[in-house]
Amino acid sequence: MEVVSLIFLVATFSGAAGYHIPGNISCLSWRLAVETNNIREWDLVPQACVNYVGHYMLGHQYHKDCKAMAEAALVYANSLKLARDGKDIWVSDLDDTALSNLRYYARPENAFGSKEFNETSYNEWLAEGISPPVPEILNLYKKLVSLGFKIVFLSGKSESTRSVTVSNLKNSGYDTWLKLILKQKSEKGTTAVVYKSSKRKELEEKGYRILGNMGDQWSDLLGTNVGNRTFKVPNPMYYIS
Amino acid sequence: MEVVSLIFLVATFSGAAGYHIPGNISCLSWRLAVETNNIREWDLVPQACVNYVGHYMLGHQYHKDCKAMAEAALVYANSLKLARDGKDIWVSDLDDTALSNLRYYARPENAFGSKEFNETSYNEWLAEGISPPVPEILNLYKKLVSLGFKIVFLSGKSESTRSVTVSNLKNSGYDTWLKLILKQKSEKGTTAVVYKSSKRKELEEKGYRILGNMGDQWSDLLGTNVGNRTFKVPNPMYYIS
Structure with missing residues (x-):
């Protein structure tokens, strides 16, 4: 309907x-x-x-394209031997990636x-x-979790949205994560590429290994500390620098 | 025919x-x-x-896609104010980019x-x-040259192909360039991403500014010293790492 x-x-x-x-x-x-x-x-x-x-x-093509991206990510994820020390992480954007x-x-x-x-x-x-979840990404997420990856959601959404974001994620089927990183007031005004690079750098400095990183914007995937592999989720609707 | x-x-x-x-x-x-x-x-x-x-x-779609890439590159190129000191360079791959x-x-x-x-x-x-030239890239090349960019062809082809490559380029309409960098015997065995990064680093160390960089492989566009903007030329036929 x-x-x-x-x-x-x-x-x-x-x-x-x-x-x-x-x-x-x-x-x-x-x-x-x-x-x-x-x-x-x-x-x-x-x-x-x-x-x-x-x-x-x-239509169908967006979902087919998401599926091809998720399939590529899964082939890669399956090829890895995880250390299983809690430091194998997969970074995911939220808006128009997970949700x-x-x-x-x-x-x-x-x-x-x-x-x-x-x-x-x-x-x-x-x-x-x-x-709602992007279904192909939710499906990938579940497989990543079952393979042992720890999920880090890294979003440009404001910290003030935390509680609604948490319930949105849980209601959509995303029921577990290591961290949900949201933008602090002090970080407002920094571009996504700078903000996300800095957060990924902090993660790596804490010993986390960013094995995968996915997002619908190139600003999720460029900059520093981008991770071992990046995956571009299709999005022809807007551009965030 | x-x-x-x-x-x-x-x-x-x-x-x-x-x-x-x-x-x-x-x-x-x-x-x-x-x-x-x-x-x-x-x-x-x-x-x-x-x-x-x-x-x-x-068919048509490959050429349409090349045209969209060339159009994006030209919009960017036109937006720049060149120093015109001979150091404003545009790096281009050869195979399935220029030719x-x-x-x-x-x-x-x-x-x-x-x-x-x-x-x-x-x-x-x-x-x-x-x-033959990729027509949309040849067209872009001519506009870049007339805007004042110095062209650097950077290819993984062997140095031993230099004379035939030069005549192929000239016969195809590429009639001027600053450098044609080909792979030396001593560099054989290095991946494209390592080889090309190292060549681009040398260029920057000599004071050249890589304002644009285009190629049909991501190994042309990733690594270090990738330039101010990169442009991916479509190629679904092969992958070079």
Whole structure:
């Protein structure tokens, strides 16, 4: 029912016919360029790609792409011999990695990242604590946990969201983790790449081994102390530097 | 004529029907996972994706993807104010970045990277020196040169191929460069990521500023001294570490 109404919303979005953006770049190529970090610091999904991105996110391909990413991560995870001293960690981002904000971004006023970001309404959405899991990531998480990895959730969300975030995670099926690192007031204003690098550095200084690191933003995966392997979760809706 | 016969070749390749690989991953998702470096150290294109990769490489989408990459690079290049002291450099890989080996990989015995790599026949192909340019990269190259960038070609090809490589480049429309760095005998055996990092480090130590760096392999773009911006050229046919 919810999916049906979301699909209906997609059909009602205005946008140029055809899946091309200025410069005659196809939206599929635009998405690849975003996913490979060739296009950076982009602000909004191009108007001409709103329908394309909407269909991608609500359709099968997004989930197939998440599955391929999770499969690659699992092949890698299975290849490791863990020390099992509590220091084998897997770092995961939260928003649009472990938990999906697609229901928020699918709202007409957000139009899959093609409208200006509204911090107030986004924070209200987060405060509801009803983000469902990205199913392929939840499935991967469960397998990582059963293999013996300790999960560290590393998020740019504010510390003030801790209790709602914890209940959102538990209600979504994420029932165990070593650490849930949220952004302190004093860290506000630092970019994600700087903030997350610094947190990963602290983890490594405490003797943790970052064997895997996954996120939907390149700022989750670049910088320092990125870990032994990184995994890019698809997200063509927004860019965080 | 040549393209038509290549397309005919694709149609004759054996391979599983449908574009799925084991684990029910679609070939489109496999390619995205390869392009985002989620799948690494892979050996061969999966049998079930031979036709998919062949159609991708010989069809429009590969060129559209190259164009999107080139467009992103050009937007970035145009945003820079060059010092124009001869030290503003753009590093480019050669094989399947500046010059295309698709004609070689499209041969039935290579089947778009789904058959074991044959060093002998590959070297024979290189010795012919008839690799055409990747048109979108040649176009970008010309614009970079006219903007004032000095081009450094950095390749894992052997120094012994220098004269044929130079004539191949010139015949393909690449008529100027600052340096053409090829692999010395003493460097054989080092991985691309180590070799290329070391060459880029030498460049920076000499005062060159690597403003852009493009290549079809992540080993062109990772390691140290990667440059101010990197650009991944699509290539789902092989992986070089």
